[in-house]
Amino acid sequence: MVVDGRDPSAVQRAAQALRAGELLGLPTETVYGLAADAGNDAAVAKIYAAKGRPPGHPLIVHLADESGTREALAHFAAEVPAFAWLLMDAFWPGPLTLILPRRAGVAATAAGGQDSIGLRCPAHPVAQAVLRAARALGVVGLAAPSANQFGRVSPTTAAHVQAEFGEGLLILDGGPCEVGIESTIVDCTRGAPVLLRPGQITRVRIDEVLRAAGTDARLRDQHEIAARTAEAAPRASGTLESHYAPRAKVRLMDAGALQLALQDSPARIAVYARARLTLPAGIVHRPMPTEASAAAYELFAALRALDEAGVREIWVETPPDAPAWEGVADRLRRAAA
Numbered sequence: 442m443v444v445d446g447r448d449p450s451a452v453q454r455a456a457q458a459l460r461a462g463e464l465l466g467l468p469t470e471t472v473y474g475l476a477a478d479a480g481n482d483a484a485v486a487k488i489y490a491a492k493g494r495p496p497g498h499p500l501i502v503h504l505a506d507e508s509g510t511r512e513a514l515a516h517f518a519a520e521v522p523a524f525a526w527l528l529m530d531a532f533w534p535g536p537l538t539l540i541l542p543r544r545a546g547v548a549a550t551a552a553g554g555q556d557s558i559g560l561r562c563p564a565h566p567v568a569q570a571v572l573r574a575a576r577a578l579g580v581v582g583l584a585a586p587s588a589n590q591f592g593r594v595s596p597t598t599a600a601h602v603q604a605e606f607g608e609g610l611l612i613l614d615g616g617p618c619e620v621g622i623e624s625t626i627v628d629c630t631r632g633a634p635v636l637l638r639p640g641q642i643t644r645v646r647i648d649e650v651l652r653a654a655g656t657d658a659r660l661r662d663q664h665e666i667a668a669r670t671a672e673a674a675p676r677a678s679g680t681l682e683s684h685y686a687p688r689a690k691v692r693l694m695d696a697g698a699l700q701l702a703l704q705d706s707p708a709r710i711a712v713y714a715r716a717r718l719t720l721p722a723g724i725v726h727r728p729m730p731t732e733a734s735a736a737a738y739e740l741f742a743a744l745r746a747l748d749e750a751g752v753r754e755i756w757v758e759t760p761p762d763a764p765a766w767e768g769v770a771d772r773l774r775r776a777a778a
Contacts, residue, residue, distance in 0.1 A: 451613060460575065468618065475588040510533075
């Protein structure tokens with residue numbers, strides 16, 4: 442059931458449902474989440490079951506932006522490094538998730554049984570209204586992965602969520618997500634900040650904050666430490682090699698290779714590209730925005746729309762090799778894996 446997220450009575454209804462251990466479709470500025478009380482292991486288990494998500498894959502816990510945010514943070518995190526406070530002060534509320542040491546005995550199911558936990562303070566007004574209302578009822582934080590079947594394309598509208606889970610789920614409609622791709626994830630458990638997943642908040646902006654504060658901490662890249670940090674389970678949500686995938690096979694190629702491939706293209710192909718291409722008859726085409734933020738905003742909706750056209754493959758022009766495009770490039774690489 443989709444209800445207006447701007448309606449205060451709908452927000453209260455949602456908070457009461459969360460306190461009762463039910464699931465909720467929740468808008469954030471990144472994507473829509475499938476939310477439950479992070480402290481209620483039985484409720485969180487419903488998220489894994491509904492998504493078909495393996496239980497060892499951790500979820501991100503969302504916190505309210507209020508005077509008690511630091512207390513809520515301390516409820517979940519055993520410690521917070523100085524550089525993590527700098528990042529929170531700079532980017533919260535916003536699309537940044539921090540991986541912190543988890544306090545023993547708290548939110549074990551939401552953390553996938555790991556000794557760390559991902560925490561975020563979303564910027565969407567409807568998400569914040571629900572978080573504050575739920576906090577008033579004793580719900581400290583909400584576990585909320587993307588509201589889609591595991592590994593598939595993330596939802597950026599309430600209609601996307603309803604298409605995934607049907608009429609039985611209460612969904613707050615907060616409009617299309619402003620950012621359109623999931624949050625940047627920074628691991629703060631290794632003594633230095635490590636980028637696990639790029640997003641709208643780029644590595645350049647993060648390093649600018651760290652440098653401006655005069656700290657010795659510098660953002661490290663996941664690829665620099667990949668060999669040393671190989672783990673049986675993912676450290677953070679959305680970091681599996683294959684993820685965000687439509688039913689159709691996604692292929693990435695540069696504009697030249699794409700044009701060449703189109704000369705002998707099979708039937709039922711869709712093209713999503715920035716370049717001006719000569720397209721054979723029968724090709725489903727959607728232009729990709731030339732600005733990174735606009736491409737991120739529509740990326741998942743575009744993949745869903747092309748998939749729904751019944752194509753067998755989606756050919757996508759490789760994004761530019763630039764910091765602003767890293768989040769889009771990451772999602773497309775995983776979709777094509």
